[in-house]
Amino acid sequence: MDGAPTPRDPFLRSRGMKIPKHPQITTGRIRGAIKGETYERKECDAVMRMVQDDDVVLELGGGIGYMSTLIATHKKVRTVHTYEANPTLIPYIRSVHEANEVTNVTVHNALLADGPGEPVPFYVRQNFLGSSMDKSIDEDSIVSTEMIEQRDINAVLAELKPTVLVCDIEGAEAHLLPAADLSCLRVAIVELHPQWIGQAGVQAVFDTMHRAGLTYFPKASEAKVVSFRKGW
Template sequence: MNVETPPARGFIRSRGMRVPRHPGITTGRIRAALRAETFERKECEAVMRVVQKGDRVLELGGGIGYVSTLIATQRQARRLVCYEANPALIPHIRRMHAANGAERIELRNALLTPEGGAPLPFYLRKNILSSSLDGTVDPGAITGTVEVARQAIGPVLEEVRPEVLICDIEGGEAELLPAGDWSSLRAAVIELHPQWIGQSGVQAVFDAMHGAGLSYFPRASHGKVVTFRRGW
């Protein structure tokens, strides 16, 4: 099944990067935010503070490829592994990486979970950014279903040994992060979704990072984007 809309030609300039135009992605508010350089601003500012040249970085939730491209081009990470569950975003992410000479990023279309398991159905919608694992939300807008692989977090962390974690997984953080061994981390930038995970979920994320020896870093935290680092 073709899971993407054909891209439009041209690029939008943002933070020194070239973002490929796409009729189903770079529209309306997103286009305006890209041009104003306010798109993912809090996450980008935190990333620029904590990622260092030569870091091993694990990104959970690749989005449109914006943050991973920023890291690759402006922080020169030694290794950058990016997970994105939405298959409709993968072609756009690859185009963005290529357009900015960031082709060495390891992009994986899979969902990380505590235990792994069989593939899960992923529901595609006309609005690409609204595609999700939840088939009960706006079922009339679903245009198709594909299966997305599940991978257990443990083996991935053993393989990558990330020094920096970037995480924006739409509420999955409360279940996934406590299941991982994050002892290799020097820093983490996590977007919280308290509207979905509640106070207990937020506490679970903080406990997971504190358990790995990281402390909350307020200078690089902005609202729901929280940053942790080892030492002071």
């Protein structure tokens, strides 16, 4: 009808995907990066170059579901398993998958560790993108504490047999990856956090990849996002 208000689009559009608008997630800088297709650009570029049809992908650090959706909608992968510790992000990740008719991604609200362990506390904050396992950061903003399951990374690798690892776990890469048998991988894409893990942590990641038969691949690496592959 003439003069009727136009319904607002509930989605942002990015790299051919529909990203549901959310009052706490798709705001400010994140909104601009999603719309401008610069959100996690280096990691996206590496994934698009390295992931192949029929791959099994293990993603550590699911974030807002952007990367797993990109992989599932742009590559004919067999499956993606996404691990995200932040429980408040899980419903949103699933909403991103649903909006893009993604059916081959399994989301796990769990932490991978260097062995089996008891559940660990995760501190949910008012701005839940700031939620973390570190209680000391802005304690006044904590609204709840959730206990998050820990799973043995080697048991998960043995069960899933992934061919691709995509890892962005805010510095935990320096101690988790060296504990893992990554020999099943064809490709690994890791966002390093040298500001937290230092030179020794960066070296530990590179040494781990080399032990797994994976070689640094500069053509799919940029700044802190480093890619490794088997063979040349």
